[in-house]
Amino acid sequence: MDFWVIREILERAFHEDMPMGDITTDCTVPENSVSKAVLIAKQEGVIAGIDVCIEAFKMLDPKVKLRVIAKDGDFVEKGSQLLIVEGKSRALLKAERTALNLLQRLSGIASTTRKYVEKIIGYNAKVVDTRKTTPGLRALEKYAVRVGGGTNHRFSLSDGVLIKDNHIKAAGGIEQAVKAAKDSIPHTVKIEVETQTLDQVEEAIRAGADIIMLDNMSPSLMEQAVKIIDGKALIEASGNVTLDNIQEVAASGVDIISVGAITHSIKAMDISMKFE
16 A cells, blocks of 8 residues: 555544544543553454554654554454554554554454455455545545455546446447447547446447456346356356355356455454553
């Protein structure tokens, strides 16, 4: 992760959390007080965001002492110690919520992603994320997906052409939309087309799409689409993918399975910070 991206996110978060300081801490804790605290996992899961957490403490106390026990990608059990921090008490208290919020959310994403990835071990498909991320936190959340064993889709609308249903309607059809894209973009940029029927799949093939998305299709319909495409394009399955059905989706023969739920519907991992 880019160091400056982390700092920018933390600066915004600190300003949101204490726009005019922390009146509780500043009123009750002596300025020269020093404390030691430990971060503890209150449930099992995959850790992601330790470096973000560390940077939060460093920004408020550059001389803070840190002992990293769990690194990103580690699977930890309930009760495991993750990080020990020692520094100015005021800084630890002010950084606590921001550091934990990000660590808990990123670890929740990594843990959920790991579950999806493990469900399709042995299949050729890979799990990818979507742009359904928290505004302002996309870089961190997509990093957490990678920590969990998943792969990233587009980071932004600038990364590639993805022609969806509304684009198709506005352009007058799949072939018109693809032709317009090819006339405008360099040859190095791939074109993906969202399809919902087998007729649309055939139209996307004729148009020369590089990637064909099978949107909200049943696994049996996906299997038919895979046979029609027959290696002429990469195939992405999308829409209503769950832990219960992802194996069926993978068995249909698709190359990519995009899962919005790994970023937009996760439960944050429960992590606490306790002063010793």
